Amino acid sequence: MHSHTNYCDGSMTAEEMVLAALEKGCGSIGFSEHSHLTFDWYYSMTPVETRKYADEVNALKKKYEGQIEIFLGLERDYFSDIEPNIDFDFVIGSAHYVNTEVCVDNGEINQRRMVDESFAGDYYAFIEGYFELISGIAGKTNADIIGHFDLVTKYNCCGSLFDEAHPRYVNASLGAMEEILKSCKLFEVNTGAMYRIGRPEPYPSAFLLRELQKRGGEVILSSDSHDGESICYNFHDMRELLKSCGFKYIKRLTKTGFTDERL
Numbered sequence: 323m324h325s326h327t328n329y330c331d332g333s334m335t336a337e338e339m340v341l342a343a344l345e346k347g348c349g350s351i352g353f354s355e356h357s358h359l360t361f362d363w364y365y366s367m368t369p370v371e372t373r374k375y376a377d378e379v380n381a382l383k384k385k386y387e388g389q390i391e392i393f394l395g396l397e398r399d400y401f402s403d404i405e406p407n408i409d410f411d412f413v414i415g416s417a418h419y420v421n422t423e424v425c426v427d428n429g430e431i432n433q434r435r436m437v438d439e440s441f442a443g444d445y446y447a448f449i450e451g452y453f454e455l456i457s458g459i460a461g462k463t464n465a466d467i468i469g470h471f472d473l474v475t476k477y478n479c480c481g482s483l484f485d486e487a488h489p490r491y492v493n494a495s496l497g498a499m500e501e502i503l504k505s506c507k508l509f510e511v512n513t514g515a516m517y518r519i520g521r522p523e524p525y526p527s528a529f530l531l532r533e534l535q536k537r538g539g540e541v542i543l544s545s546d547s548h549d550g551e552s553i554c555y556n557f558h559d560m561r562e563l564l565k566s567c568g569f570k571y572i573k574r575l576t577k578t579g580f581t582d583e584r585l
Contacts, residue, residue, distance in 0.1 A: 342550025415465025514546025
């Protein structure tokens with residue numbers, strides 16, 4: 323349910339992604355292009371492009387009917403603004419920024435520089451700012467799915483930037499999780515960074531997935547695909563991880579809504 327095309331930062335057309343999903347044996351694919359942002363043109367669509375994107379995906383639904391289910395979605399950022407009146411099948415709510423000047427995932431060097439400039443080098447203040455923002459993501463975006471919940475850890479391989487067991491990280495992340503669960507229970511298990519940069523864990527991490535399960539959260543698999551090869555990346559291992567975290571089922575989107583699929 324999380325894939326991107328050349329309408330944003332993906333490398334393939336929507337139809338090429340559909341064909342790649344068919345080749346992999348998928349029963350469905352959901353498109354979720356980035357919503358409009360006035361301050362970041364690279365990651366987002368203009369209102370005109372958003373309409374073109376919706377029209378193209380809806381046309382593909384008809385063209386490939388009977389072969390694969392296609393869903394029209396949107397990855398709506400916390401800071402999204404202008405949006406055409408379009409009936410999306412689902413919305414992923416996510417945050418790529420702590421504020422309009424501090425991007426979370428624009429490379430490790432840029433992240434370190436922004437933490438130095440905006441948070442006096444205090445990574446935990448940066449983390450707290452991110453999770454404070456994302457705690458309101460469900461209401462702000464009207465999300466059906468929470469996207470890459472702990473994106474702030476993207477460059478923290480082996481704890482190179484901060485300690486994810488530190489009380490300030492744990493308190494900030496779990497506080498945000500509990501607040502989000504009041505409005506939205508469905509979190510994606512996102513393997514995109516595992517494919518692109520070799521991250522050893524999905525978003526959310528195994529620790530956070532165990533905490534999510536304890537709190538009654540639900541999960542749906544996503545590969546945050548920007549090319550055809552990454553579709554369904556590492557899903558088999560993610561099923562095993564989720565079982566080890568105590569989950570009994572995952573969610574799947576169908577024409578009749580979200581359904582349960584036993585692990």
